[in-house]
Amino acid sequence: MVRKTLDRRIDNLQNEVILLGSMVENAILGAVDTLKHRDVKTARKLYHEDVTINDKRFAIENAILIILATQQPLAHYLRLLAAMLEIIIELERMGDYAKGIAKVVMKLGDVDIPVPIVPISRMADLGVSMLHRALGAFFEENVNLATLIPVEDDEVDDLYNAIYRELVESMIANPETIDNANLLMWVAHNLERTADRVTNICERTVFIATGELFEIDSSDDEEMD
Amino acid sequence: MINMDKIVIEDFYLRYSDGTESLKNINLNIQSNQITALFGPAGGGKSTLLRSINRLNDLADVTGLYGRILLNGVNILGPETDVNNLRRMVGMVFSRPVPLPLSIYENITYGLRVGGERRRSRLDTAVERSLHQAALWDEVHNRLHVSAYELSGGQQQRLCLARSLALQPEVILLDEPTSALDPVSTAKIEASLEELKTDYTIVIVPHNTQQTSRVSDFAAFFLQGELIEFARGEIMFTNPKDERTQDYIEGRFG
Numbered sequence: 001m002v003r004k005t006l007d008r009r010i011d012n013l014q015n016e017v018i019l020l021g022s023m024v025e026n027a028i029l030g031a032v033d034t035l036k037h038r039d040v041k042t043a044r045k046l047y048h049e050d051v052t053i054n055d056k057r058f059a060i061e062n063a064i065l066i067i068l069a070t071q072q073p074l075a076h077y078l079r080l081l082a083a084m085l086e087i088i089i090e091l092e093r094m095g096d097y098a099k100g101i102a103k104v105v106m107k108l109g110d111v112d113i114p115v116p117i118v119p120i121s122r123m124a125d126l127g128v129s130m131l132h133r134a135l136g137a138f139f140e141e142n143v144n145l146a147t148l149i150p151v152e153d154d155e156v157d158d159l160y161n162a163i164y165r166e167l168v169e170s171m172i173a174n175p176e177t178i179d180n181a182n183l184l185m186w187v188a189h190n191l192e193r194t195a196d197r198v199t200n201i202c203e204r205t206v207f208i209a210t211g212e213l214f215e216i217d218s219s220d221d222e223e224m225d
Numbered sequence: 226m227i228n229m230d231k232i233v234i235e236d237f238y239l240r241y242s243d244g245t246e247s248l249k250n251i252n253l254n255i256q257s258n259q260i261t262a263l264f265g266p267a268g269g270g271k272s273t274l275l276r277s278i279n280r281l282n283d284l285a286d287v288t289g290l291y292g293r294i295l296l297n298g299v300n301i302l303g304p305e306t307d308v309n310n311l312r313r314m315v316g317m318v319f320s321r322p323v324p325l326p327l328s329i330y331e332n333i334t335y336g337l338r339v340g341g342e343r344r345r346s347r348l349d350t351a352v353e354r355s356l357h358q359a360a361l362w363d364e365v366h367n368r369l370h371v372s373a374y375e376l377s378g379g380q381q382q383r384l385c386l387a388r389s390l391a392l393q394p395e396v397i398l399l400d401e402p403t404s405a406l407d408p409v410s411t412a413k414i415e416a417s418l419e420e421l422k423t424d425y426t427i428v429i430v431p432h433n434t435q436q437t438s439r440v441s442d443f444a445a446f447f448l449q450g451e452l453i454e455f456a457r458g459e460i461m462f463t464n465p466k467d468e469r470t471q472d473y474i475e476g477r478f479g
Contacts, residue, residue: 003412003416004416005416005419065463066459066462066463069438069459069462069463070438070439070441070458070459070462071438071439072435072438072439
């Protein structure tokens, strides 16, 4: 049976979610770049541009609500729309993390402090790569890919731990740098959380395809045993 | 075009001879090339209003009728209105398919022939065009001279739609057009309406609230003869303003 109007509207929405993802990827990479170059001016610009990510998220949410109200989608379409509602929240939070990084750059100003930019950049590149491929998996409903991506979170966590230790040592050695070192800790924290949220997106992709909702294991869990 | 309103209903009031006040103080604008749905519980006055737009109510037992209904800015309730011409310009599809006991071809050409059209080429063109518009051509083009009774219910209803379209109306009224049909036929008719609104103005009394939510560009909620709320479809079904509208849509009564 043909429901051309509904098919077209949902296709458009999937494209909009991918577009929102691109905006977030650019925001994260852009924010880390301003940290690398200590570019306060660009950081301020990125900080204010977060509002475009929020607006797009609300526009997609509104469009999904209208389809739910007026088209009675069931089964696969219902799962897809419900999953998109969750995914856009994850993306909007990631946008907030990028905004947080830009704020740190603004707060640091031109203060003289060593920045562990190599591991921070590596975390950002990994996280964005994971996000990019996770959105590809969502678009194609590729369950295999979706279940493999979360494993890469381990490397991101290792980098976070390394940065954390380095910054703690630096704070102990130079207590007057504690405030600024703490700001840098936030940058690493935001990137670590970004990678975590990619896992949530992968879980939603599995749900769309199979109807099953479960947490994809990462080695975070095993450490607590 | 500055005025987008195809039909303007002003202070419309209708009372039947048994004293029932069917419609009270109705003010409603129907936009061109849009689908406007009149919905609400039974007895609300929606079908009565629909039938007033092409003056089919002239045939009913109406004793009180006030207000105006303007089509293209002209009041059609006045005595000077040519009612036959009005019913050509404003076509109607009813809740049960009512094919004439003729062939598919003759069903469609009947109205044209009554109007004096004899030229075979014109009739053929009208048949092909209307069957395409009603999304029925593919299914019947090679058996146009077969009796309309051989068609399924859904096909007969689309034939009735094609019959109205053959007269090239400006407005199409539909009174619960899919209530006798299966879900696939229902979906085909709803899809046809989406396409048809490009060329026509459509006013429909839908079969149920879900159909209303699927087809409305604009929706008007009627309760006991009064127009309670009027809004764009997407607003009506995500955020209605009146509590009575909300209760009805949520299924609390009706």
